[in-house]
Amino acid sequence: MSIEKINPVVLQVSNLKKRFGNNIVLDDFSFELHRNENIVVLGKSGSGKSVLIKCIIGLMKPDEGSIHILGKEISQMNAEELDKTRAKIGFLFQSNALYDSMTVRENLEFPLRRHWIKHNKSEMDQLIKQALADVKLTHTIDMMPSELSGGMRKRIALARTLILKPEIILYDEPTTGLDPITAKEIIQLINEIKIKYKTASLIISHDMNCVKLASDFVVMLIDGKCYAYDTYTNLKTNKDKNILQFFE
Ligand SMILES: Nc1ncnc2c1ncn2[C@@H]1O[C@H](COP(=O)(O)OP(=O)(O)OP(=O)(O)O)[C@@H](O)[C@H]1O
Ligand SMILES: [Mg+2]
Known part of the structure; x- marks a missing residue:
């Protein structure tokens, strides 16, 4: 069954294959991610x-298949195009990957400098304040990461991702290791950001509460294939045992 969508496709993964020796990891894996x-x-x-x-961000090369990001196939991009495309993709690492020796402000300035985006001091300040306001941590601007809780660090990492105004955000296990209340706050933030900036997000998660509250659609990756693609609610009532096992 195909589902009608009005927003444009921003990420298209088609017939992806990736193997390591005899270990076939992705086998004809396809899906599309739309804006918003x-x-x-x-x-x-x-x-x-x-x-x-890793294939999506170009750190790994698939054996077969294609990945279109914002309409362009990544293997056709030269280094400069790849770099520009990467600037439009926010990636929230599971580990947050904040720089411990830098203040929150310096951590947020980093991606702007890394991508050679020129801003004067007041523009830079404005962007940092906006990103911190989006994650509700304006008061932490001069703090060090070591002074923040796990949930706060996750939010600062998200603010650092938002500063480049990404069109696509990839979240790797955004709630793992957080207590249920903090996890719920992060999920709420993920949803708020989608609504505010109309971003498209790909979220990797084992946390069924996150799947339930953050997903418009779920892709089930089983035996290297997109085994099922549907809403959480529809999957939850599916009788297929491979699908049901995630809900038990
Ligand atoms: N660089 C590599 N060389 C060889 N095999 C690899 C490499 N990277 C991943 N694999 C293999 O690919 C398979 C998938 O690994 P992957 O890390 O994508 O799993 P995952 O779904 O992210 O698991 P987890 O939920 O534990 O993070 C595993 O069998 C792993 O051993
Ligand atoms: Mg993993």
Whole structure:
């Protein structure tokens, strides 16, 4: 069954294959992500979720298939185009990857400098304040990451992603290791950002509460394939045992 969507496709993964020796990790894996949409990729440990993300950001080369980002196939891009495309993709690492020796402000300035985006001091300040306001942590601007809680660090990492105004955000296990209340706050933030900036997000998660609350659609990655693509509610009532196992 095809689902009608009005927003444009921003990420198209088609017939992706990736193997390591005899280990076929992705096998004809396809899906599309639209603007203003959150898709959660659900798959067991070792099913190839991180491999998928690495292929999307160009850290790994698929054996077959194609990946179009904002209409362009990534293997056709030269280094400069790839760099520009990467600037439009925010990536929230599971580890947050904040720089411990830098203040929150310096951490947020970093991507702007990294992508050679020129801003004068007041523009830079404005962007930093906006990103911090989006994650509700304006008061932490001069703090060090070590002074922040796990949930706060996750939010600062998200603010650092938002500063480049990404069109696509990739979240790797955004709620893992957080207590249920903090996890819920992060999920709320993920949803608020989607509504405010109409971003498209690909979220990798094992956390069924995150899947339930953050997904518009769920992609089930089983045996290297897109085994199921549907809403959380529809999948939850599906009788297929491979699907049901995620809800037990
Ligand atoms: N660089 C590599 N070389 C060889 N095999 C690899 C490499 N990277 C991943 N694999 C294999 O690919 C498979 C999928 O790994 P991947 O890290 O994508 O799993 P995952 O779904 O992200 O699991 P988890 O939920 O535990 O993070 C595993 O069998 C892994 O051993
Ligand atoms: Mg992984």
